[in-house]
Amino acid sequence: MNPELREEIAGISTSLMAGMALGLPPEKARAELHGRYKEILKRENLSPWDIAYLRGKIEKWPPGYVEEWASGYAEGLAEARVSRILRILEKRGIPVPEGERERITSSTDLDTLALWFDRSLTAATAEDLFSEDQGLPSADPMRPPSTPSPAA
Secondary structure (H helix, E strand, C coil): CHHHHHHHHHHHHHHHHHHHCCCCCCCHHHHHHHHHHHHHHHCCCCHHHHHHHHHHHHHCCCCCCHHHHHHHHHHHHHHHHHHEEEHHHHHHHCCCCCCHHHHHHHHCCCHHHHHHHHHHCCCCHHHHCCCCCCCCCCCCCCCCCCCCCCCC
């Protein structure tokens, strides 16, 4: 879990424990805690692990289920991103050789896939997705720069 979220959750828990020490009924404290977790879940850019942790607390998931859910959720996100990247390249008329296709479809890193998605919008070739320098279309110094097709 990211440190800022961990600190926020600890603060919420601490304030509710203090409220219980001052007479707040446990049921109301739990309802307040779940309500705050639900508000946090509405935020964008939560990791699958953050979402799983919060949902697990709200829904009282058994031990181990949080990890399974987060893994499945992250896998689904990765598959969706892979599909979008390949679809964009296809719609832009950019061929994807088997080696590049394998590299894209085998990736599970959500940040890398997000970067490749962004690059797929302007890449002249599938290989351009993997460029280390965003100013260069390819990481291969021997390959001449490519020019975008007029249809792009």
